[in-house]
Amino acid sequence: MVPARPSAGRWRGLAALAATAIVAVLAGCASSPPTPATAPRVSVPTAPPPQPPLGPLTGPLTHPKSRWVPADWSELPGVQDDAMHEAWIVLMANCQRPNAVMAPLCQELRRLSIGTPEEQRAFLLERLQPYRVEALDGQPQGLLTSYYEPVFEASRTPTSAFAVPLYQTPAGWVPRRPWFTRQQIDTLPEAQAALRGREIAWLADPVDALMLHIQGSGRLQITEADGSRRTVRLAFAGTNEQPYRSVQQWLASQGVSPIGRWPEDVKDWARQNPQRVQQMLWSNPRYVFFREEPLTELDAAFGPRGAQGVPLTAGRSIAVDRDSIPYGTPVWLATSGPVAQLSRLVVAQDTGSAILGAVRADFFAGTGAEAGRFAARMKQPLRLWALWPRGVDPSGAF
Structure with missing residues (x-):
């Protein structure tokens, strides 16, 4: 973030x-006005309507x-x-x-x-x-x-190249009630059972998945099972209600040089230390669940x-x-x-x-x-x- x-x-x-x-979509608008480039000049009254009294401003609220x-x-x-x-x-x-x-x-x-x-x-x-x-x-x-909205390549089905799942909320999940930690989600059979069948898509890189969890939303350029491609939005649906811990701070505690380019430097470290990647990911117990939303041309502007x-x-x-x-x-x-x-x-x-x-x-x-x-x-x-x-x-x- x-x-x-x-x-x-x-x-x-x-x-x-x-x-x-x-x-074009604001409530209360009767019709779509022209684009700014072609809008005619319209004279708008500059005098504001009568204002209510400001009231006393005698101190802080x-x-x-x-x-x-x-x-x-x-x-x-x-x-x-x-x-x-x-x-x-x-x-x-x-x-x-x-x-x-x-x-x-x-x-x-x-x-x-x-x-x-x-x-x-x-x-x-x-x-x-x-x-x-x-x-x-x-x-x-x-x-x-x-913060920002990341964009990643993804697959609708798991493959050797795309093996990192992104999940909907799990079976039995209750809002604002603590659920399994990130490490437990990866290791406990009962957590994995609750998430089975809840996969939305798969990413190629676990650091990319972590970025989506940190930002809370993103866009996926998905290759569907039939080979077609489309872009969808992953919207925030909830969390496991575990505390957020900074991966950058964990890396610093391990003696890693300050991260100057995020996430590039983290990915470089992960490639050099593959045996410690899970430990790095598990240092942040918080886990985010998503819901998929279609992305229209209008939606894409925001x-x-x-x-x-x-x-x-x-x-x-x-x-x-x-x-x-x-x-x-x-x-x-x-x-x-x-x-x-x-x-x-x-x-x-x-x-x-x-x-x-x-x-x-x-x-x-x-x-x-x-x-x-x-x-x-x-x-x-x-x-x-x-x-x-x-x-x-x-x-x-x-």
Whole structure:
């Protein structure tokens, strides 16, 4: 879960594709508008509707794992520079399943999907109040990591080349109840019996399977039994509810040099130490089960569905600790470091077992190898501002 920064052109390309696709399926839209390249100029009123009073902003609001401190928009770095056409993609996607406080804004968000960047930015500044997210002790700085959706070759049937299974949830599995560890799944007859017949597909490399377990979802380019090929999505279905342990930390404890390229360096180590591969894999007891989903052309423009139930948007969706920030909350993210300089609007749409704490986020980088290289390197200081509708008390969000 834990690459050089993707080029601006890549983000813009995905944004353009996604913008064209998403408007066709959003609830409440009567028809599909033209693509951005051909859309006629439409005059959108710039005057916002009358605003409710902001209410007193006299001090921080305490939540289970964070406190929100009222802030001025001028405190947020890069507010005037963010690409509104990209930000609007994730805001519109968020309206597929908004939280209760964002839902009343969705009609105006849809209307402004054909507005100018200036109109869109003015709407955000008028309608949303920033709150600086801090730890309970007042610390405003946290940690940003990144994750992505890997793509692997797979076989529908086991072969000498494809012998590593990926499973659906096992027989007798109960959500949120601990099940066998990774080592027990590989060695105990009763665990193997519960998984028999639950195989979705087979991979060639156990490190690739581990990557899918760490990321929680992915795409498979499958060769079917009849020789045909198609791409499917593996979505997260559940876990064995065992603790997550970092394989990289285990390798470091064994005296292995720091992993610079993930997973390439791990695969190199595995080839040089085949007798220790199982020990490495078993160092992480957590095991993930999947469900197969079809992948349409529209689906392919977005990532998998996050915990909010909304398809993730590359470069604009984050995973958070929901005891710090509720799902569906727009967030201003700022990070500076050797991997990327980012100041942008994102939306809290997912979670993860390692994403814990007040100022903590996992940045969804997208799909494929380039996104994977970015995600593998991202580990930088982070600051967050929750963007909450004006006039709505955020203390009732938890």
